[in-house]
Amino acid sequence: xxxxxxxxxxxxxxxxxxxxxxxxxxxxxxxxxxxxxxxxxxxxxxxxxxxxxxxxxxxxxxxxxxxxxxxxxxxxxxxxxxxxxxxxxxxxxxxxxxxxxxxxxxxxxxxxxxxxxxxxxxxxxxxxxxxxxxxxxxxxxxxxxxxxxxxxxxxxxxxxxxxxxxxxxxxxxxxxxxxxxxxxxxxxxxxxxxxxxxxxxxxxxxxxxxxxxxxxxxxxxxxxxxxxxxxxxxxxxxxxxxxxxxxxxxxxxxxxxxxxxxxxxxxxxxxxxxxxxxxxxxxxxxxxxxxxxxxxxxxxxxxxxxxxxxxxxxxxxxxxxxxxx
Numbered sequence: 001x002x003x004x005x006x007x008x009x010x011x012x013x014x015x016x017x018x019x020x021x022x023x024x025x026x027x028x029x030x031x032x033x034x035x036x037x038x039x040x041x042x043x044x045x046x047x048x049x050x051x052x053x054x055x056x057x058x059x060x061x062x063x064x065x066x067x068x069x070x071x072x073x074x075x076x077x078x079x080x081x082x083x084x085x086x087x088x089x090x091x092x093x094x095x096x097x098x099x100x101x102x103x104x105x106x107x108x109x110x111x112x113x114x115x116x117x118x119x120x121x122x123x124x125x126x127x128x129x130x131x132x133x134x135x136x137x138x139x140x141x142x143x144x145x146x147x148x149x150x151x152x153x154x155x156x157x158x159x160x161x162x163x164x165x166x167x168x169x170x171x172x173x174x175x176x177x178x179x180x181x182x183x184x185x186x187x188x189x190x191x192x193x194x195x196x197x198x199x200x201x202x203x204x205x206x207x208x209x210x211x212x213x214x215x216x217x218x219x220x221x222x223x224x225x226x227x228x229x230x231x232x233x234x235x236x237x238x239x240x241x242x243x244x245x246x247x248x249x250x251x252x253x254x255x256x257x258x259x260x261x262x263x264x265x266x267x268x269x270x271x272x273x274x275x276x277x278x279x280x281x282x283x284x285x286x287x288x289x290x291x292x293x294x295x296x297x298x299x300x301x302x303x304x305x306x307x308x309x310x311x312x313x314x315x316x317x318x319x320x321x322x323x324x325x
Contacts, residue, residue, distance in 0.1 A: 008091035008177030017177030020090045027088075030278060034085050037282070037289050041077025044292035045070045051305035054314055057325050058301060061143040062123050066295075068147040069116040073288035075109045081285050088278060092179035096170030099179035100162065107158035108151075113288065114196040115150040117253050119143075121203040124247075128207045161187060193261040197254065204250055211244075245298040249291055256287035301325055 009016040048070035052058045083102040086092070092099060123143075127134045165172065165181040172182045260280045295302040304324040308314050313322075 008093070008175075012176050015176050017091060017175040019177075030088050031085060034081055034282060034285075037286060038077050038081035038085075041081065041285075041289040042074060044289065045074035045077060047306050047309060048292050048295060048302070049074060050309055050314070051302060054309075054320050055301075055305055055322060055324055056320050057323065058305070059140070061138045061140055062120075062127075064140060064143045064147060065116055065119045065123060068150065069113060069120070069291065072109045072112040072116060073291055075105065076113070076285060076288040080106045080109055081288075084278075084281055084285060087179060091177040093177070094179075096173065096179075100165050100169045100181065102179075103181050104158050104162055104166065107161060108154045110284070111157055111192050111196075112150060112154040113253070114192060114257070115154060116147075117250055118196050118199050119146055119150065121200045121207075121250065124207050125203045128210050157191060189261060193257070197257070197261075200250055200254070204247060207247070245294070248298065249294050252290050252294065253287055256283050256290070260284045 006019050007013070007016040008019050049067060052063045052067040052070070079102065083106065086094070086102075123138055126137050130137070159166070161183050162181060165183075172180045174180075260283065263280060292302075301324050308319065308322065308324070313319055
């Protein structure tokens with residue numbers, strides 16, 4: 001007879017999962033970094049959310065997409081990363097319904113980050129490739145509609161891909177103490193990887209080609225620019241800088257997401273809770289923490305707004321009108 005200490009639920013001798021022990025040093029290597037990433041992700045993205053929501057100067061179409069991205073990253077730090085920490089435990093003790101709920105939240109927030117990246121790519125594509133009509137094509141109203149559709153589609157995607165699991169939570173568990181769901185790998189790879197990644201890459205390749213040609217033209221004609229056209233050059237420089245910054249965001253996104261999906265696409269089977277699986281999931285989740293770090297390095301307005309937030313100056317009257325650009 002199996003020792004009761006080796007079972008997740010000793011009172012369920014015949015149906016309980018076996019408790020797999022892990023060295024304490026390995027547990028600390030997993031728990032401490034993931035806990036730190038979770039806390040940092042929540043704090044940094046909350047600063048982005050407060051900044052763009054509070055200061056009126058930041059209420060631009062591009063920043064509204066960044067706001068949506070920060071909300072999805074904030075939810076990843078608040079719910080998904082702690083869930084990932086719990087999944088590394090030998091036994092799942094929160095029940096089948098909570099298992100499905102956490103997976104549902106994960107399949108809403110992670111794809112929403114990808115869709116927001118697609119929206120960012122479209123925004124930069126229009127700004128660089130069709131600058132004269134950017135203000136008429138990319139309006140706040142249209143961006144708000146696109147962001148709303150982004151979240152609605154991600155909720156629908158999560159419900160669709162987890163339908164059988166939500167209808168009967170725990171149906172794919174082989175014993176009590178597991179948190180397992182069954183999804184269609186092909187559907188996930190196509191909808192959550194191939195379509196968004198290919199769209200992002202194609203758009204940003206186009207943006208890169210046009211941005212390089214514009215930068216060369218600006219350098220070759222900079223001495224002959226008149227006062228009126230110099231304003232146009234300044235606008236183009238700001239758009240190019242925004243494209244470069246958001247290009248870094250997209251590049252980091254690809255580096256964090258591709259290893260996980262490429263491994264899945266290769267057909268290589270990863271055991272739940274294994275070191276490789278934990279590393280790939282952690283890399284996937286790390287992206288949500290890195291986005292606001294990139295803003296801090298490349299966006300002066302983010303550093304200024306954080307200073308006003310931390311010093312509580314945003315509590316003063318008319319602080320939303322502050323000039324931080």
